[in-house]
Amino acid sequence: MSTVATQNFVPVAELKAAKGRSLWQDAFRRLRHEKVAMISLAIIIAYLVMAALCAAGLLFTNYNVTDHGAAYLPPGAGHWMGTDIFGRDVMARAAHGTITSLIVGFFGAALAVVIGTVMGAISGYFGGVIDELIVWFYTTVDTIPYILLVVAFSFVVGPGLSTLCLAIGLTSWIGHCRIVRSEFMKHRDREYVHGATALGAGHARRIFVHILPNVFHLVLINFSLGFVTAVKSEVILSYLGLGVAAGTPSWGMMISDAKLELAREVWWGLAAATFFMFFLVLAFTLFNDALRDALDPKLKSR
Amino acid sequence: MLTRFLVIFSASLFLSYCTRGSKVSENSIQFPMKMNLSSLDPAQASNEATNEVGPNINETLLQYNYLKRPLTVEPLLAATMPTVSKDGLVHTFKIKPGVRFHDDAAFKDGKGRELVAADFIYAWKRLADPKSKSEGWWIFDGKIKGFNEWRDKLTKGEATYETAIEGLQTPDDHTIVITLSKPYYQLYYVLTMIYSSPVPKEAVDKYGAEFLNHPVGTGPFVFVNWIRGNKVVLKRNPTYHGSLYPSAGEPGDQEAGLLADAGKPLPFVDELIFHEVPEDQPRWLNMMRGNFDISEIPKDSFDGAVGPDKELKADMKAKGFELKKYKVQEVVYMGINMDDPVLGKNRNLRTALCYAYDQKTPIERFYNGRAIVAHSMIGPDMDGYDESFKLPCKEYSLEKAKEYLKKAGFPDGKGLEPIEYSFPTSATGRQFGEYVQEQFGKIGVKTVLTGNSWPQFQDRLRNKKAQMFGIAWGADYPDAENMMQLLYGPNVSPGPNSANFKNKEFDKLYEEASKMPPGEARTVAYKKMRDIFAAELPWIPTVHRLGFQLSHGWVENLKPNKTLPNPFKYMKVNLEKKKALKAKL
Numbered sequence: 001m002s003t004v005a006t007q008n009f010v011p012v013a014e015l016k017a018a019k020g021r022s023l024w025q026d027a028f029r030r031l032r033h034e035k036v037a038m039i040s041l042a043i044i045i046a047y048l049v050m051a052a053l054c055a056a057g058l059l060f061t062n063y064n065v066t067d068h069g070a071a072y073l074p075p076g077a078g079h080w081m082g083t084d085i086f087g088r089d090v091m092a093r094a095a096h097g098t099i100t101s102l103i104v105g106f107f108g109a110a111l112a113v114v115i116g117t118v119m120g121a122i123s124g125y126f127g128g129v130i131d132e133l134i135v136w137f138y139t140t141v142d143t144i145p146y147i148l149l150v151v152a153f154s155f156v157v158g159p160g161l162s163t164l165c166l167a168i169g170l171t172s173w174i175g176h177c178r179i180v181r182s183e184f185m186k187h188r189d190r191e192y193v194h195g196a197t198a199l200g201a202g203h204a205r206r207i208f209v210h211i212l213p214n215v216f217h218l219v220l221i222n223f224s225l226g227f228v229t230a231v232k233s234e235v236i237l238s239y240l241g242l243g244v245a246a247g248t249p250s251w252g253m254m255i256s257d258a259k260l261e262l263a264r265e266v267w268w269g270l271a272a273a274t275f276f277m278f279f280l281v282l283a284f285t286l287f288n289d290a291l292r293d294a295l296d297p298k299l300k301s302r
Numbered sequence: 303m304l305t306r307f308l309v310i311f312s313a314s315l316f317l318s319y320c321t322r323g324s325k326v327s328e329n330s331i332q333f334p335m336k337m338n339l340s341s342l343d344p345a346q347a348s349n350e351a352t353n354e355v356g357p358n359i360n361e362t363l364l365q366y367n368y369l370k371r372p373l374t375v376e377p378l379l380a381a382t383m384p385t386v387s388k389d390g391l392v393h394t395f396k397i398k399p400g401v402r403f404h405d406d407a408a409f410k411d412g413k414g415r416e417l418v419a420a421d422f423i424y425a426w427k428r429l430a431d432p433k434s435k436s437e438g439w440w441i442f443d444g445k446i447k448g449f450n451e452w453r454d455k456l457t458k459g460e461a462t463y464e465t466a467i468e469g470l471q472t473p474d475d476h477t478i479v480i481t482l483s484k485p486y487y488q489l490y491y492v493l494t495m496i497y498s499s500p501v502p503k504e505a506v507d508k509y510g511a512e513f514l515n516h517p518v519g520t521g522p523f524v525f526v527n528w529i530r531g532n533k534v535v536l537k538r539n540p541t542y543h544g545s546l547y548p549s550a551g552e553p554g555d556q557e558a559g560l561l562a563d564a565g566k567p568l569p570f571v572d573e574l575i576f577h578e579v580p581e582d583q584p585r586w587l588n589m590m591r592g593n594f595d596i597s598e599i600p601k602d603s604f605d606g607a608v609g610p611d612k613e614l615k616a617d618m619k620a621k622g623f624e625l626k627k628y629k630v631q632e633v634v635y636m637g638i639n640m641d642d643p644v645l646g647k648n649r650n651l652r653t654a655l656c657y658a659y660d661q662k663t664p665i666e667r668f669y670n671g672r673a674i675v676a677h678s679m680i681g682p683d684m685d686g687y688d689e690s691f692k693l694p695c696k697e698y699s700l701e702k703a704k705e706y707l708k709k710a711g712f713p714d715g716k717g718l719e720p721i722e723y724s725f726p727t728s729a730t731g732r733q734f735g736e737y738v739q740e741q742f743g744k745i746g747v748k749t750v751l752t753g754n755s756w757p758q759f760q761d762r763l764r765n766k767k768a769q770m771f772g773i774a775w776g777a778d779y780p781d782a783e784n785m786m787q788l789l790y791g792p793n794v795s796p797g798p799n800s801a802n803f804k805n806k807e808f809d810k811l812y813e814e815a816s817k818m819p820p821g822e823a824r825t826v827a828y829k830k831m832r833d834i835f836a837a838e839l840p841w842i843p844t845v846h847r848l849g850f851q852l853s854h855g856w857v858e859n860l861k862p863n864k865t866l867p868n869p870f871k872y873m874k875v876n877l878e879k880k881k882a883l884k885a886k887l
Contacts, residue, residue: 066740068663085667085733086740159753241727246735246751256729264605 023217027294037290043283051098060092063249072266082268084257094272096249101280104164104234104244109226111169116176117219121207123177124184131181138174146171150233154242161244164237168230176222183215217295224291228284235277251277329875330573331857334585334594338531338578341514345428347496348437355534355576357868359404360499360519363395363422363478364490366780366866369551369560372683373780373865375490378545379417379500379520381476390485390819395478397422401543404524406516408505414541417520419472421500426470427463428506429497431456438497445489446470447481485817487824491779496867522569522871536574544568547859547872560861563874570859570874589852592887595875596853596860604670607852612671622855622883627672628862629682630849631777633785634673635841636723636738637801642769644719646802650710651718652839656695657703658745659842664737668730672850676843678832679785685820686782686828693836693843703745715746724768727753734772764796771800774847780865781820782828786812789831789840803840856880
């Protein structure tokens with residue numbers, strides 16, 4: 001008996017060393033070692049910096065300068081990615097398109113995550129009639145194909161950057177809501193929650209202070225997944241003419257222009273928009289993957 | 303009213319297409335239609351495809367002369383032009399005797415019977431009958447004495463097709479007397495539209511709901527079959543009453559070889575085949591292979607086929623292709639909501655915007671040079687159109703634009719709220735919007751662009767929500783009245799006057815002109831209306847587009863016009879040339 005007990009005994013010094021690394025710190029430590037994740041993060045940061053510089057008017061200031069004599073110039077020294085129908089620099093427009101994409105990606109995904117988390121938390125935590133109602137509601141909304149729903153929403157509210165964020169946010173929270181709901185169902189009967197109840201914590205405290213931090217890694221992962229979806233939705237909607245107001249640089253609109261231009265062998269508009277979108281979406285997706293692995297306790301041994 | 307807006311968003315399914323396997327006479331015309339055909343019932347002819355196929359089967363009292371421009375009306379099923387009472391309200395038509403319907407199982411012994419006046423009245427009553435789902439009632443709505451009353455009674459079940467109408471009398475089998483409730487000089491134009499063609503009651507009774515698949519008429523071609531989504535086949539009518547190729551045309555027609563067949567009986571070809579090909583690419587490739595005889599040039603293939611001089615490229619010419627350019631009776635414009643407190647009340651501001659808009663770039667970029675500058679609301683080759691008339695502000699001048707902007711009270715655009723410009727969403731529509739934004743920006747006027755779906759766009763116009771809007775109007779008939787009604791006071795939104803233009807003098811002239819027969823006095827009135835338009839500027843007219851028709855060298859007697867409904871009976875195939883040219887393709 002005594003030998004067994006000795007084997008299970010962990011010296012105090014070791015315990016102290018292991019202490020102080022929360023789930024988050026642990027995740028970040030592991031993320032740092034993932035090369036792909038770090039490169040992806042660097043790309044994302046580069047996009048953010050570029051968008052910020054563009055928005056501040058420090059980079060690609062010529063994005064709206066027209067020159068009708070220089071329409072459809074192929075890529076060359078003056079214009080690295082050529083010019084469009086009005087002689088505007090395609091590269092500058094693609095770079096400015098990043099602003100639109102990042103804004104829509106961030107606010108669209110943030111809105112979806114907030115709605116999804118609150119609905120999922122309430123539904124999973126309370127159960128019963130409230131749960132049934134919320135499940136009924138999101139199941140109903142979920143029967144409508146996502147893109148159709150977004151399109152219908154844009155139709156009703158009209159195009160524009162803010163409605164685009166709203167449309168995407170209000171229509172893409174369901175998947176996240178389901179996950180949060182199931183997590184809350186799992187957690188609400190855990191001992192630490194019962195402990196909190198015994199100490200006199202109210203519903204709100206139990207939900208937001210005790211349970212939510214334990215499922216927050218899911219929120220983070222879903223946010224960054226939602227970000228990619230929102231960026232892609234923006235491109236699709238702008239392509240369909242339901243996205244941002246005409247005149248605002250947007251990748252979707254550049255691709256929409258390209259469908260006409262390709263017949264006259266103008267390929268650079270499509271190439272530029274695709275190039276910019278490809279690396280942003282790829283970086284986010286790879287980073288997501290690494291983030292999920294890092295936050296998954298089951299993969300801790302790696 | 304039948305609105306044929308030319309800004310069309312086309313998204314169609316890919317159509318698998320095959321021309322092989324079917325034996326077709328060499329002496330035939332194969333024509334690709336851009337739209338799918340939905341019905342061959344003349345009462346349901348609001349669709350472009352029905353208007354292409356239908357007039358070859360079903361004929362009308364009147365038609366347009368094939369060669370004369372502007373289009374002039376001449377008798378077709380009528381023996382002569384009608385006689386008109388002094389007050390202009392009673393029109394008496396004599397029908398050509400001996401005209402027979404196509405042979406059809408609907409008739410006794412399968413032999414087509416003679417066309418009588420009652421067939422017209424029956425067909426027109428069908429237009430009024432809600433049960434026949436007709437889209438053509440507008441051609442007679444409120445125009446013929448007692449017709450609307452009959453329609454109301456029919457709907458309530460108090461009248462039948464046998465109940466007589468005061469304004470539509472048939473004293474004998476070959477006479478129709480139309481009594482109008484008010485002057486309606488467009489009557490002759492609507493009587494060239496396929497809506498007004500006679501249909502035999504026997505066929506409608508026999509086929510019932512299937513009548514839209516079994517058209518029976520008096521035309522130069524007989525319906526053979528229609529494979530939905532694929533093609534319609536028509537063959538020459540052996541008992542055709544024989545309308546003749548016009549014996550006189552315009553100056554230049556003789557030289558163009560358009561009078562070689564003068565006075566000969568129509569039609570010239572044995573078969574007419576209409577293919578339903580909504581996609582640009584298969585239509586173009588089949589045209590290139592010689593499977594189709596006539597086609598338009600898709601915008602995207604334009605640069606490949608036509609050189610910068612707007613003539614066919616040498617390799618196309620070598621293959622025997624021919625290009626015909628023609629004016630289209632339409633106008634593209636930027637409408638201004640005259641009820642808008644800023645734009646609507648400030649003529650100087652409108653003038654400034656008009657001066658600031660450079661027309662040159664869009665004609666090159668958007669129309670491949672296939673458009674001319676519009677100076678008024680009247681389309682080319684229409685009564686009242688005057689090539690020498692120039693709208694001063696269509697001459698691009700930033701200086702003048704700035705001057706007028708200053709006069710308008712907004713020097714360099716200061717103090718002016720951004721102008722809202724609505725357009726129907728499509729890539730091209732948006733590019734237009736961006737161009738407008740850029741042009742106005744040059745004088746300091748900011749523009750907010752609102753892209754809309756077609757229903758949204760119409761909704762904005764109907765509810766006067768748009769400040770400025772980009773739109774086009776194609777004429778239903780070659781009368782400027784069809785354009786003028788877009789600016790007639792009582793027609794304001796939700797009516798067709800989307801600019802909400804109200805001008806007492808204009809309205810008075812419109813009403814007076816509607817009581818005038820076509821002629822000099824009416825043309826003068828139209829020109830006066832145009833001058834009011836030019837002074838008030840409720841629109842900024844942009845362009846009149848040009849039609850470019852491509853054909854193979856073996857097709858003869860081509861003189862394209864979008865409004866003329868029945869060009870196919872005049873077309874001829876030169877079989878020797880066809881053999882020689884086909885070998886080159």
